[in-house]
Amino acid sequence: MSGLSISNLSMRFDLPNGDYVQALQDVTLTLAQGELMSVLGPSGCGKTTLLNIVAGFLAPTSGELVLNGHEVRGPDAERGMVFQQGALFEWMSVRENVSFGPRMAGKSEREWGQNVDHLLDIVGLQDFKQKAIYELSGGMQQRVALARCLANDPDVILMDEPLGALDALTREKMQSLVLKLWKETGKTIILITHSVEEALLLGERLLVMAPRPGRIHKEYRLPFADLGVGEDLREVKKHPEFAQRREEILGMIWDMEEEIMGRQEESA
Amino acid sequence: MIPLLIYLGIFIVSFFIVRTVTDQAQKGFNARKTVTFGDESAVKPNRIASVISVLALFFLWGSFTGSSLLPGFLHMPGAFVGTTTFEYTARADDGTEDSATVTVIVHPAQDKTNAPEVDPGEGWAKDDGAAIGAYRSGLIRVDKNDEKGREVGHTVIAVNGQPISPGVDVFVNNARIGMSEKGTLNFEPDKGWQMEAIWLPPPEKVVERLGEIASEGYRDSTLYEHLGYSLFRVIVGFFFGALVGIPLGYAMGLSNWFRGWFDPIVEFMRPVPPLALIPLIIIWFGIGETGKIILLFLAALWIMAIAARAGVSGVAISKVHAAYSLGASKRQIMRYVIVPNSLPEIFTGARVAMGVCWGTVVAAELVAAEQGAGMMIMVASKFQLTDIVILGIILIGIIGFGIDILMRMAEKWLVPWKGRV
Numbered sequence: 007m008s009g010l011s012i013s014n015l016s017m018r019f020d021l022p023n024g025d026y027v028q029a030l031q032d033v034t035l036t037l038a039q040g041e042l043m044s045v046l047g048p049s050g051c052g053k054t055t056l057l058n059i060v061a062g063f064l065a066p067t068s069g070e071l072v073l074n075g076h077e078v079r080g081p082d083a084e085r086g087m088v089f090q091q092g093a094l095f096e097w098m099s100v101r102e103n104v105s106f107g108p109r110m111a112g113k114s115e116r117e118w119g120q121n122v123d124h125l126l127d128i129v130g131l132q133d134f135k136q137k138a139i140y141e142l143s144g145g146m147q148q149r150v151a152l153a154r155c156l157a158n159d160p161d162v163i164l165m166d167e168p169l170g171a172l173d174a175l176t177r178e179k180m181q182s183l184v185l186k187l188w189k190e191t192g193k194t195i196i197l198i199t200h201s202v203e204e205a206l207l208l209g210e211r212l213l214v215m216a217p218r219p220g221r222i223h224k225e226y227r228l229p230f231a232d233l234g235v236g237e238d239l240r241e242v243k244k245h246p247e248f249a250q251r252r253e254e255i256l257g258m259i260w261d262m263e264e265e266i267m268g269r270q271e272e273s274a
Numbered sequence: 275m276i277p278l279l280i281y282l283g284i285f286i287v288s289f290f291i292v293r294t295v296t297d298q299a300q301k302g303f304n305a306r307k308t309v310t311f312g313d314e315s316a317v318k319p320n321r322i323a324s325v326i327s328v329l330a331l332f333f334l335w336g337s338f339t340g341s342s343l344l345p346g347f348l349h350m351p352g353a354f355v356g357t358t359t360f361e362y363t364a365r366a367d368d369g370t371e372d373s374a375t376v377t378v379i380v381h382p383a384q385d386k387t388n389a390p391e392v393d394p395g396e397g398w399a400k401d402d403g404a405a406i407g408a409y410r411s412g413l414i415r416v417d418k419n420d421e422k423g424r425e426v427g428h429t430v431i432a433v434n435g436q437p438i439s440p441g442v443d444v445f446v447n448n449a450r451i452g453m454s455e456k457g458t459l460n461f462e463p464d465k466g467w468q469m470e471a472i473w474l475p476p477p478e479k480v481v482e483r484l485g486e487i488a489s490e491g492y493r494d495s496t497l498y499e500h501l502g503y504s505l506f507r508v509i510v511g512f513f514f515g516a517l518v519g520i521p522l523g524y525a526m527g528l529s530n531w532f533r534g535w536f537d538p539i540v541e542f543m544r545p546v547p548p549l550a551l552i553p554l555i556i557i558w559f560g561i562g563e564t565g566k567i568i569l570l571f572l573a574a575l576w577i578m579a580i581a582a583r584a585g586v587s588g589v590a591i592s593k594v595h596a597a598y599s600l601g602a603s604k605r606q607i608m609r610y611v612i613v614p615n616s617l618p619e620i621f622t623g624a625r626v627a628m629g630v631c632w633g634t635v636v637a638a639e640l641v642a643a644e645q646g647a648g649m650m651i652m653v654a655s656k657f658q659l660t661d662i663v664i665l666g667i668i669l670i671g672i673i674g675f676g677i678d679i680l681m682r683m684a685e686k687w688l689v690p691w692k693g694r695v
Contacts, residue, residue: 063595083601093592096691097614107600110610140694151596158600 008074010037010060010162010194015069017055017220028219029055033069035213035222039161042188042195042231044209046202046255048262052220053198057164060196061087074161083107086160088151088168094139100150101126101135107158118157125153128190129183145176149183156191165197169204181207181239189235202255206230206248207239214255216262218269224258226251276350276467277334284330292322332477339476340468350467353408354380354448357390360434362416362459364399367427374399376416380448380463383407383470398422404461409470411462413454429457475661480668483661492662493653495645501669503645507563508631508677511570515627519575520620523582524612540576548573548634552641561642566635573634574627581623585616618692621685628681632674647673 017030029052037043045053058064059071062081071078073085086107087093094103102109104126108118126132129149139147148168155163165184169177181204188195188208199205205212210231216223228251234242242248299305310316336344340352358380363373374395381387387405394400398421406412417428431437433444433451438459443452452460471479487497495503525532526540551569559565589612597611639648647670654662685692 061595061599063598081595081598083599085599087596087599089592089596092590093596095593095597095611095614096694097617097689106597106602106610110597110600110602110606138691140691154596154600160599164599 008039011072012036012060013070015056015059015066015071017052017059017064018067030066031219031221033222037194037196039194040192041210042197042208043211043213044197044199044205045213045215046199046205046259047215047223048217048259048266050220050266051215051217053215054166055220057166057196057198060162061085061164083111083158084161086155086158086163088155088163088165090167091144091147091171094147094150094154096139099136099138100131100142103139103150104153104157106154122157125157128187129153145172145180148172148180152183152187156187160193162194162196165195167198167200170200178239182234184208185231185235202252202259203243206251206255207234207242214258217266277338281330281334284326288326292326296322335474335477338467338469339471339474341476341478343476343478352466352468353470354464354466355382355408356380356448358446358448360446360449360451362430363432363435364417364420364428364430366398366422370398370422371431372397372399374401374416374420376402376404376414378414378449378461379405380408381405383409394419406461406463408463409465411460413458414461415458430459433459472658472660475664480661480665484665487662487665492650500645500650501647501673504635504639504647505673507566507570507635507646508628511567512574512627512631514567514571515574516578516624519578520582523579524586526579527583527586540579544576544580548630549637552638556642566638566643569638570631570634573630577623577627577630578620581619582616585619586612588619589615617689621681621689621692625678625681628677629674632677636670
């Protein structure tokens with residue numbers, strides 16, 4: 007069975023004072039190969055915890071996580087990760103960063119050279135191959151991170167707010183790039199974001215999570231990702247359903263935030 | 275006090291002169307800044323000030339030592355050398371008073387000069403002659419050749435007409451004259467403002483001494499051997515300190531057991547100044563090379579261990595996570611992530627450690643050594659060879675500075691990303 011299947015996943019952090027935080031409770035979902043799912047939710051809803059569990063950096067307290075028929079235990083090259091920022095290796099050039107995965111697997115440059123150069127072309131960094139990381143802008147650095155992840159050819163790509171630190175214009179270009187790469191490579195992608203627009207634009211599926219305990223609140227299937235491939239994303243945003251969905255989800259998250267505030271006042 | 279005031283004067287006067295003579299407009303981006311007071315980035319060292327600062331130091335040095343590098347009119351007034359006279363008035367028990375002249379030759383202290391022959395003159399008080407070294411003082415028994423000596427109550431009551439008694443000084447031309455408890459005149463020629471060479475030699479004497487020690491050596495070793503020994507000890511001690519300290523720091527950054535085991539030791543040893551270990555090291559290992567290298571090893575060890583530990587703790591967890599999800603093994607994470615990521619911290623530590631080692635080696639050599647920069651200045655100081663002491667201090671400073679420059683260059687070359695992430 008190909009794809010990612012998460013069943014009854016729970017995560018509980020015990021605090022030193024005997025208390026505990028229920029970061030995730032009974033999260034169940036399946037992702038078919040090649041699906042792009044964006045995850046939204048107020049802070050504290052456990053979306054980053056979910057991603058870290060899928061990546062294998064955290065072991066869940068209970069539940070099962072199966073990828074392509076085998077259980078996930080620990081980080082692995084089959085699940086690549088793109089971080090918000092600061093995860094590139096400053097002591098390596100752009101090309102060395104992108105070829106890190108294949109090189110660690112013991113492959114020779116003959117094996118990875120062409121693919122890495124091709125990926126650098128796709129993300130538009132062909133002229134910056136030998137540059138140092140600190141010589142690049144934030145947007146370029148995230149393109150390196152994307153290319154590095156793709157060069158390792160993972161089955162699933164996990165993105166933890168990869169565009170969060172970018173300015174609006176760069177962000178829009180990067181969103182187009184993510185859509186393009188998704189269509190071209192057919193990877194399964196989970197994208198965590200704080201931006202409702204981004205979640206709507208990129209997510210073929212959209213998961214809204216609720217906090218305390220972290221759980222799935224609502225799931226959508228959306229047409230915008232398919233519409234957006236190769237198109238101007240600003241045109242997609244003019245779609246009448248887009249505005250409607252955006253308002254609906256924003257309202258949902260507002261309600262959750264207000265509920266948290268109310269609960270905090272109660273306990274205080 | 276006077277040199278300080280002159281220095282302050284040069285500081286202030288050159289500031290105003292340079293300000294009026296040169297173009298003070300800031301260049302580049304800073305030119306358009308309206309807020310510069312408080313903006314550290316807008317403060318650039320004024321290189322003219324640096325040059326004047328160094329020149330001023332050498333000027334003061336030369337001026338107060340009568341250096342031959344400076345023209346005479348820039349010299350501070352020196353000690354009096356030459357012939358001077360004064361007149362004393364003596365009284366005897368019988369109530370008679372008489373005066374006589376004393377001629378004093380003040381000669382450079384290192385020359386031997388005989389007292390001048392003088393004509394005794396009229397009256398019962400006879401004229402005298404004396405020779406006194408510059409910067410020194412001497413008792414002059416003026417009664418010795420007088421017809422009415424101490425046995426008949428010869429007492430000097432005035433010098434140049436001014437009354438004198440024990441504890442009262444009289445200033446005459448080029449000298450100060452005091453009186454001892456027994457009534458003998460004490461002649462002290464004017465010292466001027468210059469330093470005597472045994473306290474502070476002029477710059478050219480230091481340079482001369484540099485040539486001499488460089489070619490002939492000092493205390494059975496050439497200058498290069500002295501400096502070489504010090505450097506050798508520092509490099510070997512630092513090398514072994516880094517060799518043990520860096521892996522120890524990595525282990526402390528990566529393993530609970532190592533962290534727990536070595537934390538108390540490292541945290542205790544870090545604040546102990548290496549100098550405090552010198553006595554114990556000498557008791558255990560004597561004053562030979564072994565002891566010194568062990569001392570420097572210990573000086574570098576804790577600094578390097580703490581730097582390496584900090585380097586490991588400083589690895590952003592996202593980098594480690596990224597490497598794991600790209601398929602790297604633990605060994606590869608170590609080799610390609612943790613070690614390179616900790617290099618900036620390790621270089622900072624190495625610079626500190628090298629500085630501490632250099633200071634420690636000089637101090638250790640001051641205490642006991644056969645060769646070394648510290649031993650050289652210590653032995654020289656015992657013989658009041660101030661020029662060697664000053665020369666040694668300057669060389670120690672230059673080498674310490676040179677080490678730091680080299681470390682900075684290596685840092686720039688090896689960790690170009692430092693401070694730019």
